[in-house]
Amino acid sequence: MAESTPQTSINIPQILTVALVGFFAIRWFLNKPASPSTPGSSASSSQRGQQPDLTKINQLATMFPQLDRRTIAWDLHRNGGSVPATTERVLSGRGLDAPPVTWQPNIAAPGQQAPATGTTSGSARKDGVGKREDDLITRYNLQGRVGGKGKEAVPSEEEQRRSTWSSDKAVRAEVLRKRREEMVLAARRKLEAKGA
Amino acid sequence: MNSVASKRLFQEYKHLTTDPPDGITAGPVNEDDLFVWEAMILGPEGTPYEGGVFPAELKFPKDYPLMPPTMRFLGSVWHPNVYPNGVVCISILHAPGDDPNHYEQASERWSPIQSVEKILISVMSMIAEPNDESPANVDAARMWRERRPEFEKRVRADVRRSLGL
Numbered sequence: 171m172a173e174s175t176p177q178t179s180i181n182i183p184q185i186l187t188v189a190l191v192g193f194f195a196i197r198w199f200l201n202k203p204a205s206p207s208t209p210g211s212s213a214s215s216s217q218r219g220q221q222p223d224l225t226k227i228n229q230l231a232t233m234f235p236q237l238d239r240r241t242i243a244w245d246l247h248r249n250g251g252s253v254p255a256t257t258e259r260v261l262s263g264r265g266l267d268a269p270p271v272t273w274q275p276n277i278a279a280p281g282q283q284a285p286a287t288g289t290t291s292g293s294a295r296k297d298g299v300g301k302r303e304d305d306l307i308t309r310y311n312l313q314g315r316v317g318g319k320g321k322e323a324v325p326s327e328e329e330q331r332r333s334t335w336s337s338d339k340a341v342r343a344e345v346l347r348k349r350r351e352e353m354v355l356a357a358r359r360k361l362e363a364k365g366a
Numbered sequence: 367m368n369s370v371a372s373k374r375l376f377q378e379y380k381h382l383t384t385d386p387p388d389g390i391t392a393g394p395v396n397e398d399d400l401f402v403w404e405a406m407i408l409g410p411e412g413t414p415y416e417g418g419v420f421p422a423e424l425k426f427p428k429d430y431p432l433m434p435p436t437m438r439f440l441g442s443v444w445h446p447n448v449y450p451n452g453v454v455c456i457s458i459l460h461a462p463g464d465d466p467n468h469y470e471q472a473s474e475r476w477s478p479i480q481s482v483e484k485i486l487i488s489v490m491s492m493i494a495e496p497n498d499e500s501p502a503n504v505d506a507a508r509m510w511r512e513r514r515p516e517f518e519k520r521v522r523a524d525v526r527r528s529l530g531l
Contacts, residue, residue, distance in 0.1 A: 305529075309421070316530065350391055350406055357408065358530065361531060
């Protein structure tokens, strides 16, 4: 009797501890495959985690064109895909953390086109300008006016500078267009003469 | 509000047409929408950008001139203060009180007494003298700082290519 009492009083906490540890261990094993991926967890869960929501990434990339898409994807990946949370973080000036080098989500392909369509939402930007035409001759459709050996009438500097203000909208637009074109052509002539 | 902005933009357009600063052409892409402009800046002399023409798009907010426009170069411009997507980072385009890094003087930032002309002139001088403190294009900034000949060579090549030469 005197021996059995301490025996049981030791056993009850022990049994409880074992039961609790066992319970949590089983729970952990059962939940592991379904839980959101922790870094370096099983292949299947990281695969799921690396499937970024392109709509959200595009949305954020449009708002913050200075940010790298992978960085955006990483922040979304970590905050559970919350656009407001990422936006808040960028706007607060804290900036986003750089993603680990090993983290390479599949966002590259749409990344090539998304900024182009995203940042060129401006109305008059559709006619081939959307793809950020570097060549100004192509951009302003001046192919016909360069390369020909015949000297084109070159407006004098004075003529170029003193563009008059017309009361007619169409004339104004035309004057502006001419000034732009002349600026490109003059630059090309100058550079051509220098480089030749 | 809208008409205030339109009126002001129209006035600025008129001024820039009748008395344009050297090497700058600017005006609305389409007069039906005065809030989208296209500007062209001539590369400043004595810099690797010399001889180049750099078109840019200016987008004005509806509450202009209280708030500044945004400016984006339409071609690629390799410059420490121009983001790879063409967006220009310069203090005059930053709204008052919109300075998370506290490195700009309030007087350098946007205020309604500034104008499109002043923006374009500021951008022109920014092209000539990059601001190393707040690079928008880190790679360009590093090259400008550490490998200046390579930087200048690249810019010159870009200029020639942009003119189809």
